[in-house]
Amino acid sequence: MKGVKALYLKELSELDGVSGDEGRVRKFIEEKIKDKVDSLKVDVLGNLIAFKKGTRSNRKFVLTAHMDEVGFMVTNVEDDGTLSFAPVGGVDPRVVVGKPVRINGELPGVIGYKAIHLQKKDELLASPKFENLRVHIGARSKEEASRKVELGDYISFATDFRSENSRATGKAFDDRAGCAVLMEVIEQEQRYEDDLYFAFLVQEEPGLRGSAVLFEQLQPNIALVIEGTTAGDDPGLPEHQWATHLGDGPAVTFMHRGYVVNKKIYESILQVAQKYDIKHQYKRRTAGGTDAARLAKTGGGVPAGVISVPARYIHSPLSMIDLGDFENTVKLVSNILEEGEGFAR
Amino acid sequence: MDTVSLLKCLSSADSPSGYENEVLKVIEENIKPYVDSVRKHKMNALIAVKNGQNVKKLGIFAHADEIGFVVAKLEERGFLRVEPIGGIDPKVVISQRIKIFTKQGVATGVVGFLPPHLQKDDQKDKVPDYNDIYVDVSCSPLSEAVSVGDICVIEGRCASLGDKFSGKALDNRASCAALIMAASKLEIIKNRADVYFIFSSQEEIAGPGAVSVAYELGLDEAIVVDVTHGNEHVPQMPQIKISEGPVLAVGPVINREFYKVLCDVAKRHGVRTQIEPTPGRSHTDTDEVQLTRSGIKTALISIPLMYMHTPVELVDPRDVEETARLLALTSTVNL
Numbered sequence: 171m172k173g174v175k176a177l178y179l180k181e182l183s184e185l186d187g188v189s190g191d192e193g194r195v196r197k198f199i200e201e202k203i204k205d206k207v208d209s210l211k212v213d214v215l216g217n218l219i220a221f222k223k224g225t226r227s228n229r230k231f232v233l234t235a236h237m238d239e240v241g242f243m244v245t246n247v248e249d250d251g252t253l254s255f256a257p258v259g260g261v262d263p264r265v266v267v268g269k270p271v272r273i274n275g276e277l278p279g280v281i282g283y284k285a286i287h288l289q290k291k292d293e294l295l296a297s298p299k300f301e302n303l304r305v306h307i308g309a310r311s312k313e314e315a316s317r318k319v320e321l322g323d324y325i326s327f328a329t330d331f332r333s334e335n336s337r338a339t340g341k342a343f344d345d346r347a348g349c350a351v352l353m354e355v356i357e358q359e360q361r362y363e364d365d366l367y368f369a370f371l372v373q374e375e376p377g378l379r380g381s382a383v384l385f386e387q388l389q390p391n392i393a394l395v396i397e398g399t400t401a402g403d404d405p406g407l408p409e410h411q412w413a414t415h416l417g418d419g420p421a422v423t424f425m426h427r428g429y430v431v432n433k434k435i436y437e438s439i440l441q442v443a444q445k446y447d448i449k450h451q452y453k454r455r456t457a458g459g460t461d462a463a464r465l466a467k468t469g470g471g472v473p474a475g476v477i478s479v480p481a482r483y484i485h486s487p488l489s490m491i492d493l494g495d496f497e498n499t500v501k502l503v504s505n506i507l508e509e510g511e512g513f514a515r
Numbered sequence: 516m517d518t519v520s521l522l523k524c525l526s527s528a529d530s531p532s533g534y535e536n537e538v539l540k541v542i543e544e545n546i547k548p549y550v551d552s553v554r555k556h557k558m559n560a561l562i563a564v565k566n567g568q569n570v571k572k573l574g575i576f577a578h579a580d581e582i583g584f585v586v587a588k589l590e591e592r593g594f595l596r597v598e599p600i601g602g603i604d605p606k607v608v609i610s611q612r613i614k615i616f617t618k619q620g621v622a623t624g625v626v627g628f629l630p631p632h633l634q635k636d637d638q639k640d641k642v643p644d645y646n647d648i649y650v651d652v653s654c655s656p657l658s659e660a661v662s663v664g665d666i667c668v669i670e671g672r673c674a675s676l677g678d679k680f681s682g683k684a685l686d687n688r689a690s691c692a693a694l695i696m697a698a699s700k701l702e703i704i705k706n707r708a709d710v711y712f713i714f715s716s717q718e719e720i721a722g723p724g725a726v727s728v729a730y731e732l733g734l735d736e737a738i739v740v741d742v743t744h745g746n747e748h749v750p751q752m753p754q755i756k757i758s759e760g761p762v763l764a765v766g767p768v769i770n771r772e773f774y775k776v777l778c779d780v781a782k783r784h785g786v787r788t789q790i791e792p793t794p795g796r797s798h799t800d801t802d803e804v805q806l807t808r809s810g811i812k813t814a815l816i817s818i819p820l821m822y823m824h825t826p827v828e829l830v831d832p833r834d835v836e837e838t839a840r841l842l843a844l845t846s847t848v849n850l
Contacts, residue, residue, distance in 0.1 A: 260631045264606065265609050265610045265628050268607030268611070269610070280674070280827035282827050282828075283822060284822075285747070295642055306681075308679035318677075328672075335655055335656045404649065406649070413633060482627055486609075490627075
């Protein structure tokens with residue numbers, strides 16, 4: 171296996187792709203992988219599906235990661251030239267104030283907040299509400315703002331990516347970390363026994379939507395969902411409430427909302443991790459869901475496993491992963507593929 | 516340097532109250548070409564003097580410090596706690612990058628926040644305070660170098676938004692820019708009074724700074740330049756708006772005649788101004804400067820600014836330019 175360098179993590183993190191607006195991310199991935207796979211297609215919903223023929227082709231194995239991130243949509247242009255907006259996916263209004271944003275991947279704006287000097291005591295203690303927040307793009311009037319922005323335009327956090335001390339900080343690691351893992355696996359340019367489909371999915375955040383159309387197109391036998399999942403190992407939570415933590419490798423999911431992971435797949439993942447001595451951990455809470463739940467429910471059902479890169483502070487403008495965990499996730503996924511037909515058999 | 520570049524340069528300097536050196540260095544470099552002398556005052560202020568006709572001493576003040584934090588406690592696994600320097604709404608601190616000035620250099624950490632997936636119902640509406648907020652510095656190679664007492668700021672990011680400008684610490688770097696630009700104009704418009712441009716310290720904590728300088732200089736008149744809330748609805752008050760020019764305060768802490776002189780200068784030269792009734796203290800350095808020695812005739816000019824004390828403060832650079840013009844013109848009249 172070639173060395174893992176988190177090659178595309180920076181670009182993937184800094185690209186804007188809120189659910190329904192994944193085009194920039196898709197274009198980037200397509201560009202980078204097109205010469206390393208046998209074929210590529212973009213389906214009706216916008217999922218990017220890459221195919222690699224297997225050496226035995228007895229089984230169709232699909233690996234998924236979702237391209238979309240949480241963000242916002244412009245819902246109204248106000249008379250004073252500011253923009254009202256609503257969240258796309260689960261964003262806590264407490265993480266958005268005082269942040270720079272980008273509209274349609276380019277136009278800068280800021281989400282301000284009433285000055286502390288002007289807040290009455292009850293306002294100081296009240297959580298911000300989306301209905302009271304605005305994006306300012308420097309326009310003085312509705313007319314001026316309407317020349318630059320349309321209703322339905324997408325808004326993303328404008329966070330730069332950094333990597334220091336074997337940790338990476340930036341936005342959208344849920345799930346660009348997963349996209350980066352899949353790209354890194356493709357980068358190995360290896361052939362495996364199973365026919366492989368790499369599915370970069372749209373619209374996971376607003377309810378596992380992109381994955382809903384995979385079965386009809388591929389009829390896969392088995393799936394592996396690669397996520398950037400929530401950690402929780404910060405001073406806000408006692409240790410027994412952590413979901414995962416940074417530094418101990420990929421998290422293997424037993425169950426999450428709407429799906430108990432197929433026992434054979436779950437155990438096989440752990441066996442591969444043990445066999446190759448790859449640091450790993452268990453996802454120790456069942457909150458949240460992934461495309462595995464949707465895959466299990468569509469068509470005749472696809473049994474899926476879930477492997478995640480633990481990430482602190484997801485669904486905010488600034489999350490953090492451990493690059494060692496990222497590397498171990500790539501190793502685990504690559505080794506699973508190398509097991510070929512022996513995996514989950 | 517054009518206005519936006521100057522604002523960018525000043526906003527990017529990290530100088531919380533008590534640690535003004537970095538911004539004062541930037542100011543010194545920029546104002547030096549336009550004045551007769553520059554000196555540092557022991558209370559961390561910078562005084563730049565443009566000689567006039569030796570008839571009167573006019574002091575023009577702008578505080579150079581900004582809000583920030585100090586590291587208060589270190590916790591295990593690279594987490595630490597901070598206390599604010601000046602008034603910072605904890606709500607704007609969440610999910611920001613924090614620059615920590617350690618003895619070995621700048622460590623950058625992040626303020627984390629529990630994702631919705633892990634929040635319990637009773638946590639969902641709670642606004643965090645400084646007991647809840649933590650900085651995660653595990654992402655910095657200098658995480659071990661952080662010690663209690665290190666100062667910090669929220670990492671700022673300047674941006675031009677159309678013809679407006681957004682960034683951190685524009686309270687009060689917008690005013691610092693106006694003073695520098697006013698000094699540059701005195702090359703052409705000759706000032707009558709000797710003008711002392713004073714970039715003072717520790718305003719954000721209502722600490723010492725402006726007053727000790729005012730005392731030592733023995734000023735006749737003083738204009739304090741600060742920022743005020745723009746585009747906000749404050750009950751019983753006229754709405755101050757960005758892009759509509761400098762704001763002149765009226766009230767007990769302002770000398771009424773001096774205020775009228777400023778109004779007159781503005782009117783004669785077509786500087787559009789706004790009026791801010793200030794029935795009591797202004798919560799700027801004006802309040803104390805007025806009481807220096809046997810009293811100083813003071814005026815307060817404010818630059819309208821949105822989202823004060825957040826990392827995305829927003830000004831119209833034209834308001835800064837017009838403030839500079841008004842300051843320069845005022846120094847030419849017979850006070």
